[in-house]
Amino acid sequence: MTKKMGADALPLNTILAGDCIEMMNSLPEASVDLIFADPPYNLQLRGDLHRPDNSRVDAVDDAWDQFASFEVYDRFTSAWLKAARRLLKPNGAIWVIGSYHNIFRVGTALQNEGYWILNDVVWRKANPMPNFRGKRFTNAHETMIWASKEEGAKYTFNYEALKSLNEGVQMRSDWVLPICNGHERLKDDSGEKAHPTQKPESLLHRVLVGSTNPGDVVLDPFFGTGTTGAVAKMLGREFIGIERDEGYRKVAEKRIANVRKFDRDALQVSASKRAEPRIPFGQLVERGMLRPGEQLYSMNMRHKAKVRADGTLVGGDVKGSIHQVGAALEGAPSCNGWTYWCIRRDGKTVPIDIFRQQIRAEMAERPI
Amino acid sequence: MTKKMGADALPLNTILAGDCIEMMNSLPEASVDLIFADPPYNLQLRGDLHRPDNSRVDAVDDAWDQFASFEVYDRFTSAWLKAARRLLKPNGAIWVIGSYHNIFRVGTALQNEGYWILNDVVWRKANPMPNFRGKRFTNAHETMIWASKEEGAKYTFNYEALKSLNEGVQMRSDWVLPICNGHERLKDDSGEKAHPTQKPESLLHRVLVGSTNPGDVVLDPFFGTGTTGAVAKMLGREFIGIERDEGYRKVAEKRIANVRKFDRDALQVSASKRAEPRIPFGQLVERGMLRPGEQLYSMNMRHKAKVRADGTLVGGDVKGSIHQVGAALEGAPSCNGWTYWCIRRDGKTVPIDIFRQQIRAEMAERPI
DNA sequence: AACCACCATGAATCGCTGT
């Protein structure tokens, strides 16, 4: 790892050991092009959580995620954001990632410190952890805030590169990417995950391609196991990491040493598989294409069923999905409800599948 | 529109004219089940925005949407959230929708006022307006925050209904729904859109099916053209709207008058098993479905236990309920004995839960 | 080699009711 330290020179491609606020304040002002920050989320978890198979969820219970109150968290957030802003060049920018536990505090602090929000970007996880108790929505996304140093500042935005990454369509504010697992997930010597919240390289790839140029200096004040540094090196950007945990630093050093610049595989990971879009029948009801209470008729006209507000059917004394009710009424092991159930429109009998085709056609015009 | 006003009675299915904070404070406390709020966005657009072909984009530039500073906006936000919280029943909940311009302030204020965030939900727009200048990401989503009145409060969550709406997979925190246009988009007399930020009915359908029950009272303090009221009426919920703009109120009145409520049985929604009547295991023994001394086998066939006359089990040297013995033998923190224990019938292995289902079916025919 | 069954796991603010 190169270490250039001189009067006003930056410690490029180095991981600095220590508290991020102190370390940032020791660096020269207006010297960094981009900051990517993944601060503690302040999760406030209570007891243990078990999966339905009784295995225990390995939660984030590390000391670095514990704060006494919102007030303490807010002070911490404002302090590191202030130090970060001092480091940014006038046309620099910042990305911060978080979840609903902390991201509203972070966004407020960003605005209060004078940053100018450019977009919030949603990372839609292709494979999130489910909600095991069925008490809330699956927590399937995290939020990133992208902001410039101040209102009116110029900032780097590689519009065409992002468009290319997105199959020729303008990049949107929601990114579907898988979470970090498999071989990319770093393990410690005992085979356990080295860091509880390692971010996928595909995410950083899109951030750095979109908002930096080759040779730019990228700083990450919560470096962890160094995803930002690894991707920066691949893409020919300079990085500075700050991390106070020695274990994480060691893993990151080793990881980054093994990275080759311009690794083409990185481009491959960034695109998540796009499956044939699945249209839930319930969406026809939500979108008003079918009305709750409306009659459906079986293709052979032998059976009827009524649509309910939650997208299930009632036919005779059978309740369930369009497929379940069709199968039950026909005494068949399975049934494709989309082609089995029909509606009457203008005296004609039409399968409900026409609505699904309509939605798919809309989606094809403007892909996911 | 019905108007029932009395001592402590609620003005159900009415649009109240006036300032939302004053009007909320005039209503009785702890009287509302759900609040849905779409507050002004504080967009701070500088000058007009033009498409590449120079046609003007009709941005949100109404006077009510301008705020002098974040401080003023924060005061306003805290004030209406406080008034709203007073109105909520102890087990009530709130939804607030916004974009990056205001949602971070709103989320922070929610937490500061004592609400407890349950999820943030991203409305992923299927057909957003592109970013014409190519200087940022297409702003393709809005954020909703769902919160209960305080930590530990119960709240309504129709898990099974939402799962049905989503083709049998639990509902995630990212919802893909189209924006409101076409016939659903209300026009004023001159053919212009009646409201700049009319929300789609599909969005409210999912919110109300998921977090209210029929007959619940839903309040919308920024009623606009009344999407909340229209969908509440369809779904057999009661609404209260507050709107200070007379033009919006008139459009909303007319709109809601034309809405038909769905059939009562169409509003029945897939129920959770938690709502089913509780059957003591001992009843199976009393009714002779299982005989004292009969052998039960664990689902994985690794353990056996014997039924006793009082409805407890003996397995190895463990005695207790079907759940306790199952948990002890598996070394698990808990166990559902109904699905864990099986009997042999005609060479097949069947969970004892079939007996419970049988009893429940009898009870449905002849309710107690 | 190809395929399949099985298992492990991921930033999680994850009960309710009767005594």
Place this chain on the structure above:
DNA sequence: TACAGCGATTCATGGTGGT
């Protein structure tokens, strides 16, 4: 109000080990 007992609850992915 604290405590104990009942019993409800998961999706996508990737690795491993066997046929």
